[in-house]
Amino acid sequence: MGDIALITSGKGGVGKTTVCFFTGVALAALGRKVLAIELDTGLRGLDIMAGISQQTVFHLGDVTEGRISADRAVVPCSFCPNLHILPAPFTPGSPIVPQKLFELCRAASRFYDYTLLDAPAGVGEGFRVGAYAADRAIIVTTPDIIAARDAGVVGQLLDDFPNIASRRLVINRVEPRDIAKSSVRDLDEVIDLAGAQLLGVVPMDHTVHLSATTGAPLPAKGLPARVFANIAARLEGAYIPLDVQ
Ligand SMILES: Nc1ncnc2c1ncn2[C@@H]1O[C@H](COP(=O)(O)OP(=O)(O)OP(=O)(O)O)[C@@H](O)[C@H]1O
Ligand SMILES: [Mg+2]
Numbered sequence: 001m002g003d004i005a006l007i008t009s010g011k012g013g014v015g016k017t018t019v020c021f022f023t024g025v026a027l028a029a030l031g032r033k034v035l036a037i038e039l040d041t042g043l044r045g046l047d048i049m050a051g052i053s054q055q056t057v058f059h060l061g062d063v064t065e066g067r068i069s070a071d072r073a074v075v076p077c078s079f080c081p082n083l084h085i086l087p088a089p090f091t092p093g094s095p096i097v098p099q100k101l102f103e104l105c106r107a108a109s110r111f112y113d114y115t116l117l118d119a120p121a122g123v124g125e126g127f128r129v130g131a132y133a134a135d136r137a138i139i140v141t142t143p144d145i146i147a148a149r150d151a152g153v154v155g156q157l158l159d160d161f162p163n164i165a166s167r168r169l170v171i172n173r174v175e176p177r178d179i180a181k182s183s184v185r186d187l188d189e190v191i192d193l194a195g196a197q198l199l200g201v202v203p204m205d206h207t208v209h210l211s212a213t214t215g216a217p218l219p220a221k222g223l224p225a226r227v228f229a230n231i232a233a234r235l236e237g238a239y240i241p242l243d244v245q
Helices: 016-029 060-064 098-108 125-133 145-158 176-181 184-194 206-214 223-235
Strands: 003-008 034-038 075-077 080-086 114-118 136-141 166-174 197-203
Touching: 003 016, 003 098, 003 125, 016 034, 016 075, 016 080, 016 114, 016 136, 016 166, 016 206, 016 223, 034 098, 060 098, 098 114, 098 125, 125 145, 136 145, 136 184, 145 166, 145 184, 166 184, 166 223, 184 197, 197 223
Parallel strands: 003 114, 003 136, 034 080, 034 114, 136 166, 166 197
Antiparallel strands: 075 080
């Protein structure tokens, strides 16, 4: 059975969808089969990052409400065929039935090595539905105490979900010069507030934004691609020291 991971944050706009997508790409590059499911109803983004916005006909709601089978609704990423995308319902506020998502994720985990659930901002229904279905969480924050404190709140709320066996932290949008001169110790306060074990530190980098908004891969030799490759390797259980991204 594959892993089912919820990508969540509390605070909006910190990079959940970006981290979800490029982590999925990096896992796929390791030969893993990955499904990314977007829970942000009406506020889609994964389809653009994957370069498939013209091909998405069906969505998560079509699957959970039984109108179409999952294999007909998922679309492979335009540049990474091992990564499949299931877009969020197109209508804002469409409810996702927790049990249906749970069953879909369990069925997906027989076929996919990783099912990544891209949660919406906040700790409302989308977060809860995702937390109910997942078996681990990746909490995303930016390196500021407001986002980090929200990440900590999310971590506490995840205590209500005993199915979430582990939680890891990605600190996103860290200034590269800070990464270069600092060590994990300098991010200690953020890690303490967020209350989760560090999985990766992603630089603030225009190529991340450019790739995400044009549906293209990250430049292969750039720092962001290396960082996501390391995140994927750590999820796979490899030991890669965090001081070097
Ligand atoms: N490491 C990064 N470097 C540069 N830009 C980034 C980085 N991470 C994310 N961004 C940009 O920040 C913006 C927000 O990212 P994203 O949509 O992934 O956040 P989110 O947490 O999913 O937002 P929401 O809470 O609305 O779902 C996007 O324009 C994205 O391209
Ligand atoms: Mg998002």
